[in-house]
Amino acid sequence: MGVLQLNYPCLSSPTLPSNLCYNTKTHKCLTFTNHLNFSKGRIRAVETISGRESEAISLEAEKVEAAEMEEEEGEEEPPSIDFAFVSPVLLPDGSPDIHYRSACGGQKLRDVMLDSNIDLYGPYARALLNCGGGGTCGTCLVEVVAGKELLSPRTDKEKEALKKKPKTWRLACQTKVGKEDTRGQVVIQRMPEWKAHEWDK
Structure with a gap:
């Protein structure tokens, strides 16, 4: 699973802000619904993926692509x-x-x-x-x-x-x-x- 890192120097105990959106289906999208401006800068969200998770995501993408290709091949032209x-x-x-x-x-x-x-x-x-x-x-x-x-x-x-x-x-x-x-x-x-x-x- 990904690790969320909050890079902000003045936060002693990092907590997730309520306006952070995370897509749990793909585990790929981390965004803020609006930018939080503090006195020294902005909060940044960085997603890191382990090697096993990266392999799992690429295997899943290959399966989806193979399924789409089979669907296209399965569609026959009308008889003529x-x-x-x-x-x-x-x-x-x-x-x-x-x-x-x-x-x-x-x-x-x-x-x-x-x-x-x-x-x-x-x-x-x-x-x-x-x-x-x-x-x-x-x-x-x-x-x-x-x-x-x-x-x-x-x-x-x-x-x-x-x-x-x-x-x-x-x-x-x-x-x-x-x-x-x-x-x-x-x-x-x-x-x-x-x-x-x-x-x-």
Whole structure:
């Protein structure tokens, strides 16, 4: 336990003043609520800690820090799906132009793309040139390069609209991506009918 020393030369029997505040939980804080002015100076409080008490305090601080780190590690990120949207036009150096986004599952692919500011419709982006998600115009075509297991099966509207298209092509407005707790990665080729390269299957 700490030793309290009162360094004041004219006090013959040192006693603690009533306005001294001592924090008994941490054993670290000794303060006066106001300064006591005497004729020759002020009372000073000095705290000394033994070696064992110092070790105990440092061990306690380490335990608190370790507990805080465990709490931070225990907090997991909410489930999400990582998307890579590939542009149909290559960059000047010939590499693909890829935009990365993350979104929670359970949404339509069209909504994910529009909410993430990914160009879905290209030249059909104006109001009267697409059906706005009804599944009748076929202008929201995408190609699923990877992650098709995370997507819902083709709907009847897709089967009708994509009869002569490759099986990897989907209508973004009809395609639901995973569930709310799904994690994974999906690679989507935008506007596959105008893409400048072929994917290796």
